Amino acid sequence: MGASLTLEKIAELAGVSRSTVSRVVNDHPNVSEAVRERVWKVVRETGYQPHAAARSLVTRRTNIVGVIIPETVTTLFTDPFFSYLLSGITQTCNAQRYHLMLSLFNDPVAPGDSYRRVVRSGHLDGVVVASARVDDPLIPRLLKDHVPFVMVGRHPDKRVSYVDIDNVGAARMAVEHLIRSGHRRIATITGPLNMASGEDRLKGYRQALEAHHIPVDDSLIVEGDFSEASGALAARRLLSLSATAIFAANDIMAVGALKVLRDAGLRVPQDVALVGFDDIPLAAALQPALTTMRQPIEQMGAMSADLLLDLIETPPDDGAPAHKVILLAELVVRTSCGVLG
Amino acid sequence: MGASLTLEKIAELAGVSRSTVSRVVNDHPNVSEAVRERVWKVVRETGYQPHAAARSLVTRRTNIVGVIIPETVTTLFTDPFFSYLLSGITQTCNAQRYHLMLSLFNDPVAPGDSYRRVVRSGHLDGVVVASARVDDPLIPRLLKDHVPFVMVGRHPDKRVSYVDIDNVGAARMAVEHLIRSGHRRIATITGPLNMASGEDRLKGYRQALEAHHIPVDDSLIVEGDFSEASGALAARRLLSLSATAIFAANDIMAVGALKVLRDAGLRVPQDVALVGFDDIPLAAALQPALTTMRQPIEQMGAMSADLLLDLIETPPDDGAPAHKVILLAELVVRTSCGVLG
DNA sequence: TTGTAAGCGTTATCAT
DNA sequence: ATGATAACGCTTACAA
Numbered sequence: 225m226g227a228s229l230t231l232e233k234i235a236e237l238a239g240v241s242r243s244t245v246s247r248v249v250n251d252h253p254n255v256s257e258a259v260r261e262r263v264w265k266v267v268r269e270t271g272y273q274p275h276a277a278a279r280s281l282v283t284r285r286t287n288i289v290g291v292i293i294p295e296t297v298t299t300l301f302t303d304p305f306f307s308y309l310l311s312g313i314t315q316t317c318n319a320q321r322y323h324l325m326l327s328l329f330n331d332p333v334a335p336g337d338s339y340r341r342v343v344r345s346g347h348l349d350g351v352v353v354a355s356a357r358v359d360d361p362l363i364p365r366l367l368k369d370h371v372p373f374v375m376v377g378r379h380p381d382k383r384v385s386y387v388d389i390d391n392v393g394a395a396r397m398a399v400e401h402l403i404r405s406g407h408r409r410i411a412t413i414t415g416p417l418n419m420a421s422g423e424d425r426l427k428g429y430r431q432a433l434e435a436h437h438i439p440v441d442d443s444l445i446v447e448g449d450f451s452e453a454s455g456a457l458a459a460r461r462l463l464s465l466s467a468t469a470i471f472a473a474n475d476i477m478a479v480g481a482l483k484v485l486r487d488a489g490l491r492v493p494q495d496v497a498l499v500g501f502d503d504i505p506l507a508a509a510l511q512p513a514l515t516t517m518r519q520p521i522e523q524m525g526a527m528s529a530d531l532l533l534d535l536i537e538t539p540p541d542d543g544a545p546a547h548k549v550i551l552l553a554e555l556v557v558r559t560s561c562g563v564l565g
Numbered sequence: 566m567g568a569s570l571t572l573e574k575i576a577e578l579a580g581v582s583r584s585t586v587s588r589v590v591n592d593h594p595n596v597s598e599a600v601r602e603r604v605w606k607v608v609r610e611t612g613y614q615p616h617a618a619a620r621s622l623v624t625r626r627t628n629i630v631g632v633i634i635p636e637t638v639t640t641l642f643t644d645p646f647f648s649y650l651l652s653g654i655t656q657t658c659n660a661q662r663y664h665l666m667l668s669l670f671n672d673p674v675a676p677g678d679s680y681r682r683v684v685r686s687g688h689l690d691g692v693v694v695a696s697a698r699v700d701d702p703l704i705p706r707l708l709k710d711h712v713p714f715v716m717v718g719r720h721p722d723k724r725v726s727y728v729d730i731d732n733v734g735a736a737r738m739a740v741e742h743l744i745r746s747g748h749r750r751i752a753t754i755t756g757p758l759n760m761a762s763g764e765d766r767l768k769g770y771r772q773a774l775e776a777h778h779i780p781v782d783d784s785l786i787v788e789g790d791f792s793e794a795s796g797a798l799a800a801r802r803l804l805s806l807s808a809t810a811i812f813a814a815n816d817i818m819a820v821g822a823l824k825v826l827r828d829a830g831l832r833v834p835q836d837v838a839l840v841g842f843d844d845i846p847l848a849a850a851l852q853p854a855l856t857t858m859r860q861p862i863e864q865m866g867a868m869s870a871d872l873l874l875d876l877i878e879t880p881p882d883d884g885a886p887a888h889k890v891i892l893l894a895e896l897v898v899r900t901s902c903g904v905l906g
Numbered sequence: 907t908t909g910t911a912a913g914c915g916t917t918a919t920c921a922t
Numbered sequence: 923a924t925g926a927t928a929a930c931g932c933t934t935a936c937a938a
Binding site: 572573583584587615616618619620621623624 | 933
């Protein structure tokens with residue numbers, strides 16, 4: 225498969241040694257102009273391409289970065305969040321000639337198996353980790369093995385670099401919007417509370433209520449897992465509690481909730497106002513259109529890859545502080561919150 | 566980065582030779598039970614993992630398959646089609662312990678550059694090609710280099726294996742549904758006509774009309790490129806032609822068309838009926854809910870990966886026929902076609 | 907059953 | 923500026 229051209233062959237054709245060809249191909253300075261051109265010519269004419277494995281065996285670099293997602297396939301691809309994230313990552317990688325390996329870490333039977341096969345085998349120069357729980361064993365492993373990595377979403381460990389949005393502030397903004405519209409009995413469907421984003425958005429919810437001297441009623445806080453089904457389930461639980469508004473920690477759960485509310489004969493926003501988080505394309509198409517917090521997801525992806533490639537190409541000193549980048553989310557007011565229309 | 570354990574080290578610790586360790590790790594039969602266990606113990610305790618590059622330098626296999634998409638990032642990730650496709654491919658790859666490299670081939674400046682870097686460098690054991698034009702130079706290149714590959718969507722060359730749906734039949738089904746509802750003046754917004762899916766769906770449209778003795782009016786056929794913008798543009802062109810129904814070759818374009826129709830004061834389905842293709846999640850959430858042809862996209866992804874891994878692991882004889890798999894699409898009737906409600 | 911040794915195609919060190 | 927030559931870590935005949 226493919227032309228089995230080797231350095232050796234090119235060297236022979238160009239009448240030079242392997243080393244010279246290697247130097248030319250790698251743009252090393254110490255090659256005479258004449259030889260350089262002669263070699264390039266042969267390379268072009270033959271379509272020679274260095275063998276990646278041979279190369280990385282000696283350089284210890286692969287020019288591949290991994291995108292690792294510790295989730296099941298289904299949840300992953302259902303949520304456009306990941307598409308946008310991937311899009312951003314891909315753009316950076318393409319621009320800097322890195323390849324991208326997509327890995328779902330989900331080994332129920334032999335935990336750590338994927339890690340060994342994908343990371344420890346030397347396949348990757350670094351890793352972007354998305355959507356990990358704070359206690360995911362992946363993080364300490366990467367740290368221990370000194371693998372360059374960047375998380376999408378914050379992590380408490382001082383040593384990890386990440387890109388995140390101000391989830392606390394964003395959630396607070398969403399809930400305060402509801403409060404300003406006159407709501408007092410506001411429920412929330414949270415994300416998984418062992419994920420930083422889940423925790424932070426709940427914190428923002430609490431802060432908003434407290435800032436407005438509204439007592440926090442724990443029965444109005446229902447944990448979801450970012451899936452539509454969990455949003456529906458949570459909404460069903462909230463049905464009897466006469467909340468006048470619901471803040472869902474992502475749009476997908478808001479969709480689940482919306483269906484349940486509608487089926488229960490409640491009108492949104494007249495009977496119950498609803499606010500989501502993410503601003504996926506579906507949000508705008510929904511009836512009623514979903515008010516939500518827009519995250520710059522694609523930018524987060526691109527930026528995390530930027531940080532990663534930087535980490536890879538200029539390894540920081542041991543004590544150097546990790547990078548923490550916080551981007552902003554914005555409130556997109558549509559009809560589901562009841563402020564317009 | 567990572568533990569720099571080598572075969573050598575393990576051999577030393579286990580008191581055997583490198584070859585023996587290699588045999589154990591690769592499950593070769595000719596190893597005594599005692600030695601096998603002793604070696605495995607050391608491997609487990611040390612967390613040894615063979616170096617991928619070293620391994621594939623000699624085996625000429627990487628256990629990585631590429632997903633190649635000759636499109637720009639934006640169009641790619643906007644359309645959930647690719648998410649589902651990726652999902653299917655990922656499932657198969659995960660199950661068979663293959664890794665997945667995601668590559669967008671989009672080199673406006675130096676065509677063929679990505680191909681050389683990604684494919685010719687020996688990075689991949691095989692490739693799934695999605696969303697390629699029939700005349701994409703990628704295909705002959707893969708053929709010439711004897712790279713195992715499977716396309717998602719048919720290709721005229723006898724030698725290429727593919728997974729596709731019966732686009733002609735599906736489009737015909739969609740249009741006949743409109744005809745049965747009494748429509749005679751039916752327009753279509755096609756996909757790119759240099760893609761098999763675009764061509765085939767147009768063919769199905771024509772067949773449906775002809776089967777019902779409705780003359781084909783070429784002014785009612787507008788080419789799009791599967792993007793929302795192109796759908797909108799096409800709809801705008803159709804506005805003055807008094808079509809009573811539009812068949813869009815994918816849902817995204819249908820969404821674009823819907824917005825234009827609505828802005829023009831036309832009601833869907835009362836004034837213009839609309840049918841899409843794909844059944845992306847948005848289709849059901851739309852107002853009115855979009856009637857559409859549902860493709861088993863995830864299954865297509867899984868199946869194309871299945872075929873590919875098969876091709877890789879048991880290379881067919883030279884004259885052996887390529888695999889052609891055709892799956893079925895189904896009509897999902899919602900409100901936009903005007904049959905219900 | 908186990909070990910020895912020859913590569914796989916590069917890069918990198920050291921001479922020249 | 924160029925060329926030998928020794929790794930890099932593994933698999934795989936071939937020997938024992």
